[in-house]
Amino acid sequence: MAGITIKGLSKRFGAGETAFAALTDLDLVIENNQFVTLLGPSGCGKTTTLRLIAGYLSPDAGTIHADDRLLSAPGSVVPPEARGMGMVFQNYAVWPHKTVYENVVFGLRLRKVPAAEARRKVEETLALVNLTGLESRFPNELSGGQQQRVALARSLVVEPGILLLDEPLSNLDAKLRERMRSELKQLQRRTGITFVYVTHDQAEALALSDRIAVMHGGRLQQYGTPVEVYSRPANRLVADFMGLVNLIPARVVAAHNGGGLVEAEGGLRLALPLPDGAAPGDAVEVAVRPENIRLRAASGDGAPCARITDRTFLGNISEYYATLPSGQVLRVQTHPLQQFAPGETVTIDIDAAQCSVFRP
Numbered sequence: 001m002a003g004i005t006i007k008g009l010s011k012r013f014g015a016g017e018t019a020f021a022a023l024t025d026l027d028l029v030i031e032n033n034q035f036v037t038l039l040g041p042s043g044c045g046k047t048t049t050l051r052l053i054a055g056y057l058s059p060d061a062g063t064i065h066a067d068d069r070l071l072s073a074p075g076s077v078v079p080p081e082a083r084g085m086g087m088v089f090q091n092y093a094v095w096p097h098k099t100v101y102e103n104v105v106f107g108l109r110l111r112k113v114p115a116a117e118a119r120r121k122v123e124e125t126l127a128l129v130n131l132t133g134l135e136s137r138f139p140n141e142l143s144g145g146q147q148q149r150v151a152l153a154r155s156l157v158v159e160p161g162i163l164l165l166d167e168p169l170s171n172l173d174a175k176l177r178e179r180m181r182s183e184l185k186q187l188q189r190r191t192g193i194t195f196v197y198v199t200h201d202q203a204e205a206l207a208l209s210d211r212i213a214v215m216h217g218g219r220l221q222q223y224g225t226p227v228e229v230y231s232r233p234a235n236r237l238v239a240d241f242m243g244l245v246n247l248i249p250a251r252v253v254a255a256h257n258g259g260g261l262v263e264a265e266g267g268l269r270l271a272l273p274l275p276d277g278a279a280p281g282d283a284v285e286v287a288v289r290p291e292n293i294r295l296r297a298a299s300g301d302g303a304p305c306a307r308i309t310d311r312t313f314l315g316n317i318s319e320y321y322a323t324l325p326s327g328q329v330l331r332v333q334t335h336p337l338q339q340f341a342p343g344e345t346v347t348i349d350i351d352a353a354q355c356s357v358f359r360p
Helices: 047-056 100-110 115-128 142-154 172-191 202-208 226-231 238-241
Strands: 005-013 020-030 035-039 063-067 070-073 087-089 160-168 194-199 211-216 218-222 246-256 259-266 268-273 282-287 293-297 304-312 318-323 329-332 343-348 356-358
Touching: 005 047, 005 304, 020 035, 020 047, 020 063, 020 202, 020 218, 035 047, 035 202, 035 226, 047 087, 047 160, 047 194, 047 211, 047 218, 087 142, 087 202, 100 115, 100 142, 115 142, 142 172, 142 356, 172 194, 172 202, 194 202, 202 226, 218 226, 238 282, 238 356, 246 268, 259 282, 259 304, 293 318, 293 329
Parallel strands: 035 194, 035 211, 087 160, 160 194
Antiparallel strands: 005 020, 005 063, 063 070, 211 218, 246 259, 246 282, 259 268, 282 356, 293 343, 304 318, 304 343, 318 329
């Protein structure tokens, strides 16, 4: 198995005024036996990064190492077939005219593995991805999830140290995608292979990853555990991209030792950590997740109040739109048994320990 070290990696497409910087000065360390997700919107550089790791692209600057082996540098790229990596594509890329067995054994035959050993490896790999008994079927006789498992098995059977996955679940329906997420995580744990996974789906990244690299505009915005990037976003971009968030304009009232007090219109006051250099009077934005806001019946205790303007029942949660006196609308998620009616006035309690503060 192997880890990956990326230093100063950059890639541009085109030339002159039309040149596009797809990736700029990326530093990233992917430890051995980790499930790391490259996450971001379309055009953020995540697929370019994956293709650079795979060896399909040559970097304009920077290096890629697998353990101590240099794989990529400007003008010097080890070809994909010599990298010891597997690749699973978004569209599966299984051969429709070959059976499951023939699809999976293909890489072993290229390596001239003896037939008996190849059969043993294929059988073990098909068992690993829950495809035992389907060896003689053709892809058009399989479900989407089963075809995706064939693509996984074909990559795993050659025993790669690193497996690269480019949005492999995006073509599946929601239920199947959720089931395959669980299977992928278990598969990575059983094999011990380093997984590098590309997706734009935040829930997918949170559910699968040991660490998430959030990317935007060709640059790395934050690299950390799922809890870190969700609960402690490094900047406004990450906070806004990683699920639902309320961004509340406020001003610093007091600042001391990295913390302080901020106040938003409508009397909402919160004591929380502040950005470096924040001073009284500075404009800031408070980021708070919908699940970190509590609603209770208006009590007249001086706590900030809001008016319920809409309610949506989502099964496991209820989502409310609560409007503060300033006109700021907050999205709030509560237990479905807690019910408030549109038009009702409620008291707002915000868990300041779960908030982040950014300069606007």
